[in-house]
Structures are given as C-alpha cells and as structure tokens.
Amino acid sequence: MDQGLEEIAGLIARTALADRTAFRALYARTSAKLFGVVLRILGNRSEAEDAVQDIYVKIWQRADQYREDLGSPMTWLITIARNHAIDIIRRRKPETRDIDDAREIADPKMTPEQSAANAGERARLEECLETLPEQRADAVQAAYVEGYSYQELADRFAIPLNTIRTWLRRGLIQLRECLDK
Numbered sequence: 001m002d003q004g005l006e007e008i009a010g011l012i013a014r015t016a017l018a019d020r021t022a023f024r025a026l027y028a029r030t031s032a033k034l035f036g037v038v039l040r041i042l043g044n045r046s047e048a049e050d051a052v053q054d055i056y057v058k059i060w061q062r063a064d065q066y067r068e069d070l071g072s073p074m075t076w077l078i079t080i081a082r083n084h085a086i087d088i089i090r091r092r093k094p095e096t097r098d099i100d101d102a103r104e105i106a107d108p109k110m111t112p113e114q115s116a117a118n119a120g121e122r123a124r125l126e127e128c129l130e131t132l133p134e135q136r137a138d139a140v141q142a143a144y145v146e147g148y149s150y151q152e153l154a155d156r157f158a159i160p161l162n163t164i165r166t167w168l169r170r171g172l173i174q175l176r177e178c179l180d181k
Helices: 003-016 020-042 045-065 073-092 099-104 112-131 134-144 150-157 161-180
Strands: none
Touching: 003 020, 003 045, 003 073, 020 045, 020 073, 045 073, 112 134, 112 161, 134 150, 134 161, 150 161
C-alpha cells in the first residue's frame, strides 16, 4: 500500500477511536474525491454536498468496521459514498407497481450460492493480481476499483501518461489470462 493510503488507513483507525483531529484530517484528505464520486452519481451539486456530510457521519460511526486486510481504505470510503448516493437515487423514484406484478419482481439480494461464487471469484482475482508487479497491480486497482483517471495515476506513480496506459492494458491482459486458466 502506498504511503498516502497508509496515512488514510491510519486516520480511519484513529477515527474509530473517536479522534476528532484524525477525523478532520481524514475529511480534508478524502472529501474532494468522495464528493466527485457522489456528484457523478447524483448529478446535482447541492444534493451531493448534503450527501457528503451524511457520508462522513456514517464514516465516523462505522470507522471501527474498516479492515485493512479486506481492501484499500479509499475503496472502503468510496463504497460507503457510492452506496449512500445510490440510496438517495432509490428514494427519488418510489416504485409504483401493481400488486399482481409483484410475483414477477426478482429478489435483489444475492442468494447464498451467488455470494459463495462471488467470494471465490474475488479470491481468484486477488491471486491473479498478486502475479502482477506490485506497482502495476496497484495501478489496476486504483483505476478500476477506486476510479482514478489515467492522469491521476500518472501523477501518483510519477511516470508518463502513456506508460500508465500500457501498464493498465498489459495488466488487464495478464489478469484475463490468469483468470482463464
């Protein structure tokens, strides 16, 4: 994990201990990114600003639930933000279906079989990510899980933009080959 992500993980850990200074620092380090994620989903600036405040309340309340071994701290924060924004969208559009149609509406929850299959796929993907050079694996995760742009990755790794594109393309090819085995 790079130094910035380690710092964010540390801030989350201190926030879990009700450290307000750490929480302020966490907000300062991550609020712009989370605001961008929420704004893309909601498409309304004032609604996104309100949502970010609610998201940080959730982060304060759930900081003790973050586990570093399950993923990047930014992934955890972005997941909270994304889920909150999706909940807002769902509340916007109340579903009005006739009761006779209810039999045909699928249960949106995953079945135990689907959950087990997803866990197996995730484990396979993590194994395949470990076959990539560490920086390339980090770049692939940052691009496709955390939503970083090519330019943000180029800046983060201090390498040319075309090199990042090559890393990602080759990384995805290697992942596909590994997953096809």
